[in-house]
């Protein structure tokens with residue numbers, strides 16, 4: 001049972017789903033006259049995007065991007081590498097970037113610059129979690145699900161060594177899970 005590796009549940013499944021209903025309604029209202037392109041950042045944003053899009057009651061195109069940052073696991077260099085690019089052109093499109101969490105902000109500031117360069121008409125960032133204490137660049141999300149304090153969280157898309165993405169909630173790992 002992977003549940004046994006969790007020290008504490010920080011945001012419950014019910015809290016996540018309730019917030020997603022609110023965010024979905026907000027996006028529906030904002031984009032009802034448009035046909036936006038929702039870009040999910042793999043792999044972390046997958047569960048959030050899946051649930052959020054089910055609450056978005058208007059036309060929307062879905063696409064995905066996979067990026068990794070160079071450098072080691074704990075210190076991000078700020079250089080981002082595209083592992084999988086979009087299938088769609090963003091030129092003239094209203095782009096909604098969907099992320100799991102914003103920490104340093106480096107990944108998203110790279111994506112925002114890239115989509116501006118590619119002539120997107122508008123760019124909005126929707127993130128499930130925001131960790132403002134980790135910020136290294138000046139970047140703000142337009143829509144935030146929950147603000148979280150400094151510390152490492154897993155679940156609902158967020159991994160530790162590629163595990164725990166499939167948890168239905170956001171939690172904190174037990175200490176012993178990190179030490180092997």
Ligand code: 5GP
Nearest residue numbers: 044102103104105106107151152153158159
């Ligand atoms: P940023 O570029 O904003 O520093 O971080 C972006 C990525 O780092 C996130 O999309 C996520 O994959 C990872 N990340 C940042 N904070 C956490 C965290 O608390 N837990 C997990 N599992 N991943 C995180």
Ligand code: MG
Nearest residue numbers: 041044100101
């Ligand atoms: Mg991510």
Ligand code: MG
Nearest residue numbers: 044158159160
């Ligand atoms: Mg990760």
